Amino acid sequence: MPLSPEEIRSLQAKARQLRCDMVDVTVWAGGAHIGGALSMTDVLTALYYHYLNVKPAEPGWPERDRFVLSKGHGGVGLAAVLADKGYYSKDLLKEFNHFKSPFGMHLDGNKVPGVDASTGSLGHGLSMSVGMALGARFQKQSWRTYCLLGDGECNEGSVWEAAMAAHHYKIDTLTAFTDRNHMMIDGRTEDIMSLEPLAEKWRAFGWEVREIDGHDYAQIGAAIEGAQATKGAPTMIICNTVKGKGVGFMEDQVKWHYGSIDSELAAKAKASITGGAS
């Protein structure tokens, strides 16, 4: 059922709060991959606050939907979402990146409740997601697997090994997203190693492909619901996004791939977020 205007307003408000949380964690962490966390926030919000069937009080619930953050450097974003969902206290995030903290910039699934796969090295998440989805099918379970990739990550050859396999096995319980913010560490994706035509590549690999505005909840919702209804093929939702989305001075700036912010800059960032920018 499409998201109602009221649901969309609620998700947008939640996303504003989560973006502010991510700014807080970035301050506590002494630096984080804030740009790519902010660009994927709306997809994460739609998943965790509407579509994912999970029980935060029971992170290992066998029948939960799985979510794999293949762009593992977005850990600062996922950590904030999982805290808000109640997997653990947000206070724990004050130790993010600190000595012996369970939270590092790439989240460890054996230490952080709710993290379904330890990621960080790019090009690993989609293969693990294919394995999870095959595991569900083999055990005749109906849970779904969601995987979020970075666009620069799609330079990795292993992504395409997994893409081939997902099509071969016709895994329609697998839905992947590409956070298409058009940037990687060293610059714009099309300048460093061009990805376009990206949608055609995924189609050629046999995937059902949807291209959306990754900050528009009506489009995100429709794409996820379309993926859930698709039979016989995995779905790739290419989410066109803005790196640093919501924080005016960070938006579409390569330098905010990874950055540290002090409390003054954090206040400015939060003002930008709550000013209605997203």
Add this chain to the structure above:
Amino acid sequence: MTEVTGTTWNVYDANTLTQAEIYGRVLCDLAEADARIVALTADLARSTKIGVFQDKFPQRVFNVGIAEQNLFGIAAGMAKSGLLPFVSTMSAFASMRALEQVRTDICYQNLDVKIIATHGGVSFGQAGTTHHCTEDIAIQRSLANMCVIVPADGWETANAVRAAVLRPGPVYIRLGRGFEPTHFENDDYGFEIGKAVTINEGTDITVIACGVAVYHAAEAAKLLRDQDGISVRVLDVHTIKPIDEEAIMAAVIDTRRILVVEEHNVIGGLGSAVADVIAASGKGCAFAKSGLPDCYSEVGYPEDLYSHYCIDGDGIVGQVRELLHREFEADEDWQDEH
């Protein structure tokens, strides 16, 4: 601990079946009893001999094509979902092509994935260096959580595969290509992960070996006994990690001369693992490692290569004779150790 050998198990003749063929059959037995078991490979179902498993459980085999990174990533995801994946491919690809997936997806997450690495060492001799693997023991034993087993022959392969199911976490089992001679006469000799098997008692020197070198070490011991009157202890250290420190130190104390033989680069393998134990003990002994002297392997039939690298009986005999005459600094209170 459940016994890995005994009357409840089917027996496969290691004299007529290769290590990998035995793996395939043992996996069938295990899969009968354990619905979690699935087999994965990357276009090497024939070479890694999981055909019998495929015939019996076609829906439990996943052949992902020539994509080893994806192979191990998928196995990790399956283990995460509650399955028990056995992944077979050549050791060169399991240890090098897909190393990061093995390390990060499987070992870092401490997942129940069992890796059957075939064509280890120079066992695929004629195929050349790309298809040899003389680095994998060093690589795999440096991965935290990984258990590394190099069975001596088909009998020990059966035991290792059964034992791997009972051990939580990742296990790497390195096999040859399949035409190696067998040492054991059956599988009922008391196999346990992390416990060396004493092949031959001896008091003058100890030869520590794994894989095909165990057979050759046993042959060498007989020859040295008959020709030289030398008493050679032979230890089959099939588990490189966790290693049997007790058996190694007993050998040091009892024989004071240690030769390690393996089908591997002399850097980083069983020899280095044994050296770590001895060095940490503070005990002095005469010590030598036999294997590939930090070089890329030549092409040829495996038996010619074993001879070339002194992994065969004659090579071991020569090295034992040399090591028996080597000087070393003995501890003054050495006798107190007994």
